[in-house]
Amino acid sequence: MPDLATPLIAWYRDTARDLPWRRAGFGAWGVLVSEFMLQQTPVARVVPLLEAWLERWPTPADLAAAAPADAVRQWANLGYPRRALWLHRAAVEIRDRHAGVVPADVDALLALTGIGDYTARAVAVFAYGQRHAVVDTNTRRVLARAVDGRSQPGAPAKRDLAAMAAVLPADDADAAIVNAAAMELGALVCTARVPRCDACPLADACAWRAAGYPDTGDERRRQARYEGSDRQARGAVLRVLRDATSHAVAADGVIADWPDQRQRDRAIDSLIADGLVEASEGKLALPR
DNA sequence: TAATCGTGGTG
DNA sequence: TCACCAAGATT
Numbered sequence: 036m037p038d039l040a041t042p043l044i045a046w047y048r049d050t051a052r053d054l055p056w057r058r059a060g061f062g063a064w065g066v067l068v069s070e071f072m073l074q075q076t077p078v079a080r081v082v083p084l085l086e087a088w089l090e091r092w093p094t095p096a097d098l099a100a101a102a103p104a105d106a107v108r109q110w111a112n113l114g115y116p117r118r119a120l121w122l123h124r125a126a127v128e129i130r131d132r133h134a135g136v137v138p139a140d141v142d143a144l145l146a147l148t149g150i151g152d153y154t155a156r157a158v159a160v161f162a163y164g165q166r167h168a169v170v171d172t173n174t175r176r177v178l179a180r181a182v183d184g185r186s187q188p189g190a191p192a193k194r195d196l197a198a199m200a201a202v203l204p205a206d207d208a209d210a211a212i213v214n215a216a217a218m219e220l221g222a223l224v225c226t227a228r229v230p231r232c233d234a235c236p237l238a239d240a241c242a243w244r245a246a247g248y249p250d251t252g253d254e255r256r257r258q259a260r261y262e263g264s265d266r267q268a269r270g271a272v273l274r275v276l277r278d279a280t281s282h283a284v285a286a287d288g289v290i291a292d293w294p295d296q297r298q299r300d301r302a303i304d305s306l307i308a309d310g311l312v313e314a315s316e317g318k319l320a321l322p323r
Numbered sequence: 324t325a326a327t328c329g330t331g332g333t334g
Numbered sequence: 335t336c337a338c339c340a341a342g343a344t345t
Contacts, residue, residue: 072341073340073341074340081341114328115330116328118343149344151343153342169341218341256325261330266327309328
């Protein structure tokens with residue numbers, strides 16, 4: 036297999052974005068919070084909310100001492116608000132199980148609420164400089180094209196980690212850069228819909244390019260329609276509770292004009308089941 | 324394992 | 335205009 040690491044490192048040195056979590060001394064807590072926020076969420080939307088978050092809660096213990104409701108409010112309109120709840124739980128777990136210090140061990144990170152295969156390795160690598168393969172959707176697309184000669188990645192699989200591990204150089208610091216560079220390349224150049232192959236540092240090594248950019252199909256599941264969905268109803272309910280001036284709101288009045296009352300009830304029930312909403316005495320509130 | 328979970332920018 | 339897409343995790 037061609038050497039992908041060397042051109043990736045050179046390209047990254049020249050063109051990588053100056054993002055907050057890449058600054059020297061940003062800290063493991065900041066990296067962890069950034070990774071929670073970046074799950075399925077574009078960088079541009081994360082940056083301002085991340086800075087506000089860390090200003091309010093500079094350490095895991097600070098967040099752990101807050102009410103979950105405050106975390107959900109501070110999460111604002113980032114989307115997937117369960118992440119706010121899970122980040123708060125992770126902060127409590129870090130305080131209680133790790134003396135308030137974000138763990139460096141991948142298995143310890145995996146044991147925290149809301150942290151999976153990607154986030155655990157991202158924290159270990161980008162916050163602590165360890166040598167692991169970090170594979171996100173960008174990297175999977177880069178590997179699918181450059182290594183496998185496919186137009187799109189398949190469903191996420193364990194073998195993705197091995198594929199990336201085979202690309203990493205031996206040095207820990209270089210490996211961390213290659214991990215970041217593969218993600219950056221996928222985000223800026225090797226994009227999902229209109230890749231900029233003319234600007235790609237891997238062009239000479241790319242199996243997809245060598246094959247003439249064949250359309251090898253797309254196994255990925257399509258996203259469900261949002262308009263009219265339960266997710267939209269959940270979002271509307273949570274927005275009301277976030278913006279309310281009082282802690283609790285009369286349940287009957289929450290999105291009372293929603294076109295589908297059954298869906299409205301389902302949304303509220305599922306939010307309660309998720310722990311994002313608490314119901315008491317006919318009122319709804321964010322969790323204390 | 325496949326479905327579910329927000330929100331907003333974009334080609 | 336609207337389907338696609340975005341540093342995934344959970345059940």
